[in-house]
Amino acid sequence: MASANNSGSTTAGSIAVREAGAPDELAGPGTGRMVSQPADARQVAVASYDVADFPVPNGREEDWRFTPLDRLRGLHDGTFGNVGEAAVEVEAPAGVVVETVGRDDARVGKAGAPVDRVAAQAYSAFEKATVVTFPKELAPGEPVVVRTRGTGTTGFGHLTVSVEAFAEAVVVLEHTGKAVYADNVEFLVADGARLTVISVQDWEDGSVHLAHQVARLGRDATFKSVAVTLGGDVVRLFPRVVYDAPGGDASLYGVYFADSGQHLEHRLFVDHDVPRCRSLVTYKGALQGAEARTVWIGDVLIRAAAEGTDTYELNRNLLLTDGARADSVPNLEIETGEIAGAGHASATGRFDDEQLFYLQARGIPADEARRLVVRGFFAEVIAQIGLPELQERLMARIEAELEASV
Amino acid sequence: MATLEIRDLHVSVEAENGPREILRGVDLTVKQGETHAIMGPNGSGKSTLAYSIAGHPKYTVTGGTVTLDGEDVLSMSVDERARAGLFLAMQYPVEVAGVSVSNFLRTAATAVRGEAPKLRLWVKEVKEAMERLQMDPSFAERNVNEGFSGGEKKRHEILQLELLKPKIAVLDETDSGLDVDALRIVSEGVNRVRDTGEIGTLLITHYTRILRYIKPDHVHVFAGGKIVESGGPELADKLEAEGYEAYTGVKETA
Structure with a gap:
């Protein structure tokens, strides 16, 4: 096991190793486990499709303590107004099936229940879900592009991308325009399938976007995501990975660039609870201007059953001017000694003279x-x-x- | 004819207990076509001289002048000095992640020449220069100095010297960390540039080894932050035989 943590002034990190054989008391949200099961202390204790199951956050909760709740336009406490639909447009190559479905469609919500109030709010409020299916063994070579364009209203969205066995898919999610927007995105990557997702958050000033993006990986499935967050007043992205079978391989990349007044937050959770899966996390951010703010949380949990896990996460932040603040918190929790590798690194600094x-x-x-x-x-x-x-x-x-x- | 003139140069660095003077009155004139070797023991301040000429922010000039063809070098920014015709081959070249050698070289050439070199000619120029330094073409696609061996770093410095064609080049311990083959290749590169007759060279070194490949016209002994003796090539032979003890009181080979 290798680990490194070069802490900057705004960096904190931890590696917790639980004794092998200790009872599996950690059950994470979004893994399909029941609400009544105890959850990882770093994660919220509830996973539910119903917003009413979550108390309104007050900012003292671990998963909300970095987020400026007063700038969320009521997404977190139900006081939002001006509800309308964001325009969603899908461009897909031949063979890919694109559908707009109701909330009762069986494919919606399969990746797991929302784990925080805003995600549950989005789940409770969306009217139509978009389902993009790459049928078995399809490899179109061209990307699917899903354009979500804000029209100045408060919107809730749901997107499910299903990549069937041995299909190879590239999906680009583009977020532009002006909106207060909360959504859930599910990536169902079946056995032997490959999915690359590029999610670009380039909202106009004054926009708020809170998104949960959950990938559920089948046996030997490969998932790569690249988050690019540039525009918006508050953007909070919560990418998660869960594995259904051994051999899953997830690479999560991200870049973000915060200007004065922007709050860009990325919270990742990789839940290793099956053997021989891999995860690699690399996020880089730059900040400039007074009040530029970024938050990066990287939670990786290796459960007792996840022998042979190989994981590494890295976050680097470049402070271009005074007054900017980057928080970087890698957390690695390991419940088995039988792993291939685990480590993390985090550094925040200025230009190298x-x-x-x-x-x-x-x-x-x-x-x-x-x-x-x-x-x-x-x-x-x-x-x-x-x-x-x-x-x-x-x-x-x-x-x-x-x-x-x- | 380009001339670098250093007069009574005093330079300090910030130390824990206030500023510490390192250069204590350096006088030196380097003209186009000449090669000067500055030889000195560790800690004599010879690298400080190199970095002060280039304008490294760590060093504060507290007295004296440096001019290039009469222009005040000390009032120029680091990049202005380079564009005015000064070049420093560094002892420890810096890694720049994510920036390819080819992009770096073209950006530098564009800055120094004042216009972007024509792409086709430029590609040929770089390719030929790299061949002369026995550098693999794949080198151009690597990130600047990232994962380079000691020899690769120095060849990369001399490649820049050949492409940027400065008026005055300061080579700071270019021989350090090189095996004999690499030393020969790097020295040949320096000699090709010298043979144009259009460059003045200030070769800073601890050891006489490199002077067997690059013959200096003038040799200066540097000790205690200034030049303490100047002479012709024979001075290097004397240093080789006797070391620096006569200048520092400490036995140290040259």
């Missing part, structure tokens, strides 16, 4: 040198997308963000 000196000593002006460094910082993650046109568009967006400061 030696890098800037080196580039400037080659004639490159300071502002351009900073751009090169930031571009390089994000390039590794953006390259994971695998769609050149989208990669270029996102790098251009990131550089446009940078122009504001340097």
Whole structure:
């Protein structure tokens, strides 16, 4: 087992190892387990489809303590108004089945029950769900693009992406426009299937978006997600991975860029409770401007049954100006000694002066040198997308963000 | 003809108990076409001289002047100095994650030359320069200095020297950490640039080994933060035989 934790001033981390053979007292939310089972202390104690099962958060709860509740426009306490529908548009290659279904459709909610009040609110309130199905062994080669465009109202959404056995899928989720929006997204990745998801949060100013994205992996399934969060007043993304059978492989990547006044939060939970699965988490963020705020929480739980687990998570934050604040909290909880590897690393810092000196000593002006460094910082993650046109568009967006400061 | 003139240069660094003076009145003139070797024991301040010329923010100039063709170098930013024609080959080149060598070189060349080099010519120019330094073409796609061996880092520095064609190059312990093969390849690279006659070279080194490959016109002994003796190539031979003891009172080979 290898682990590293280079703590920055706003970084905290923990690795807890439970003795092998200790009773399995941890049952996580979103795993399909019953509400009455005790849950992991780091997670909320409830998993339910009904918003009424959750008390209104007051900000002291572990999973809400970083979130500015007063800026959620009532998504968390039912006081939201101006309800309307966000426009959802799906572009899909031949062979992919796209349906709009009612909430009683059997495929909706299969990935697990919501684990916090806003997710349950979204589940309780959505009218129509979008279901995208990649039939067995289909490999269309082209991505499905799901465009969610805010129209200035409060909206609730539900999307289920089902990738059947041995199908290979790429799905791009684009979030634009202005909205107060809460949604649940389910990724059902069947045995031997492969799914890559790129979720771009590029809302207009004044938008609020709280999303839960749960992936449920079958035997030998491969899941890769790349979260790109750039625009919005408050964006809180909660990606989760659960495994149904051995051999599942999840890679969770993310980049975020917070300007002054933005609160961008990513909370990940990877729940290893079957043997021989893998998870790799890599999130990188940059912050600029007073009151720029990011939160990254990486919870990885390796249960007693999950022998042979291999996991590593990394979060890096680049503070471009004074006044910004990045919170980074990796948590690794291990209940079995029989693992292949487990570790985490977190670091938050400023520009490396030696890098800037080196580039400037080659004639490159300071502002351009900073751009090169930031571009390089994000390039590794953006390259994971695998769609050149989208990669270029996102790098251009990131550089446009940078122009504001340097 | 380009001339770097250093007059009575005093430089301090911030230490725990206040500023500490490292350079104590350096005088040196390096002209285009000349090669000067600065030789000194560890801690004599010779690397501080290199970094002060390049403008590293860690060093504070407290007195004296540095001019390039009469222009005040000390009032220039780090990148302005490079664009004015100064180059520092670093002893410890810095890693820049996510930035490819090819992107870095082209960005630097564009900055120094004032316009982007024509792509086709540029690709050829880089390819040929890399071949001369026996660098594999795949090198261009690697991230700057990331995972480079000691020899690869130094070759990469000399590659930049060849491509950026400065007026005055300061080579800071370019020989350190090189095996004989790498030293020969790197020295040949430096000599190719010197043979153009268009560059003044300031070679900073602890050991005389590199001077067998790169022949200096002038040799200066650096001790206690300044030049204490100057001469021709024969001074290096003397240092090789006697070490630095005569200058520092401490037995140390050169």
